[in-house]
Amino acid sequence: MELTKQQIADYHRDGFIVIPNCFSTEEVHALRRDTERLSAIQADSVFRERTGAIRSIFRVHEEDGPVASPQYRALTRTPRMLRPVMQTLGSDEVYIAHTKVNTKSALEGTGWLWHQDFGYWVHDGYPENDMLTAMVMLSDTQEIHGSLYMIPGSHKLGLVEHYYDDSQAAYQLPQRAVQREHIKKILETSGAPVPVVGRAGTLVLFHCLTIHGSGVNMSAENRWQAYITYNRVANRPREVEKPRGDFVRSTNWAPVPIESDDGILSAGKRCEERETSVEGN
Numbered sequence: 001m002e003l004t005k006q007q008i009a010d011y012h013r014d015g016f017i018v019i020p021n022c023f024s025t026e027e028v029h030a031l032r033r034d035t036e037r038l039s040a041i042q043a044d045s046v047f048r049e050r051t052g053a054i055r056s057i058f059r060v061h062e063e064d065g066p067v068a069s070p071q072y073r074a075l076t077r078t079p080r081m082l083r084p085v086m087q088t089l090g091s092d093e094v095y096i097a098h099t100k101v102n103t104k105s106a107l108e109g110t111g112w113l114w115h116q117d118f119g120y121w122v123h124d125g126y127p128e129n130d131m132l133t134a135m136v137m138l139s140d141t142q143e144i145h146g147s148l149y150m151i152p153g154s155h156k157l158g159l160v161e162h163y164y165d166d167s168q169a170a171y172q173l174p175q176r177a178v179q180r181e182h183i184k185k186i187l188e189t190s191g192a193p194v195p196v197v198g199r200a201g202t203l204v205l206f207h208c209l210t211i212h213g214s215g216v217n218m219s220a221e222n223r224w225q226a227y228i229t230y231n232r233v234a235n236r237p238r239e240v241e242k243p244r245g246d247f248v249r250s251t252n253w254a255p256v257p258i259e260s261d262d263g264i265l266s267a268g269k270r271c272e273e274r275e276t277s278v279e280g281n
C-alpha cells in the first residue's frame with residue numbers, strides 16, 4: 001500500500017492521518033487471539049490498572065522475551081504498514097523503537113493526559129524528534145470507549161514542556177503531561193481536538209510531537225489498540241546515562257524488512273496448529 005501525495009501532505013499538516021480498512025477482520029481476529037494469550041502472562045513489560053486489569057503489554061514484536069508474538073511481529077513487517085511508514089519518515093531504513101498493546105478494559109481502562117510522545121522520549125538520546133507511531137485499532141472505537149483525541153497541527157509547536165503527573169489514581173505509574181496552564185492556552189487557540197474513531201482494522205499514523213490524550217473507557221467493551229513506534233535507523237539514540245529499558249527504548253536498530261502481506265494470518269495459523277498438536281499430545 002502506498003500513501004497518496006495528499007495523504008502525506010495531510011500527515012505533515014495535521015500531524016496524523018487515519019486510514020480505514022487497512023487490516024481485515026481475519027487479521028484483527030488473529031491479533032486479538034494472541035492478545036488474549038499475552039494477557040495471561042506476568043512480565044515486567046506488562047502494566048496494569050490499579051484494579052488489576054491489563055493496561056499495556058510492551059515489546060510484543062521481538063522474537064524473544066515473555067510476550068513475544070509472531071502475529072504482532074508479522075504486523076510490523078507487512079507492506080501495508082511499512083510502506084506508509086517509510087514514506088512518511090522519508091527513509092527505507094527504519095527500525096522499531098518500541099511496541100505496546102493498550103487494552104483499555106471495559107469500565108476499568110483509564111486515560112492518558114494530554115502529552116506528546118516525545119515528552120516521554122526526550123531523555124532517551126534521539127538526535128531528531130521526527131519519529132512516528134502507527135496505531136492499529138483491534139476493536140471498533142468510538143469516543144465512549146476512551147478513544148484517542150489529537151490536536152491537529154500541534155506537532156508544529158515543537159517540543160513543549162512536560163511534567164510528571166501522579167494524580168491519576170487509577171494507574172500504577174506517573175504520566176508525562178503538558179502543564180495545565182499551557183495546554184489550556186493551546187486548546188483555546190488550536191482547532192478542536194479530533195476524536196480518533198473507526199472500525200477495527202483502521203491504521204493511524206501520528207507524529208511524535210502531535211499532542212494527544214484519551215479518557216476512560218465508559219463502555220462495556222474493551223478498547224484494544226496496538227502501537228508500533230518506528231524510527232529512522234540514522235536517528236537511533238545516542239548513548240545516555242541510565243538508559244531506559246529495552247522494552248521502551250529498543251537497541252535493536254536492525255532495519256525492519258518488508259515481508260509478506262499474508263504474514264499475520266500465516267503466523268496465526270502456525271500458532272493454532274501448535275496449540276492443537278499440544279492439546280493432542
Ligand code: SIN
Pocket residue numbers: 102111112146147148212213214225
Ligand atoms: C498513548 O498516548 O500512548 C496511548 C493512549 C491510549 O491508548 O489511549
Ligand code: MN
Pocket residue numbers: 115116117212
Ligand atoms: Mn502517547
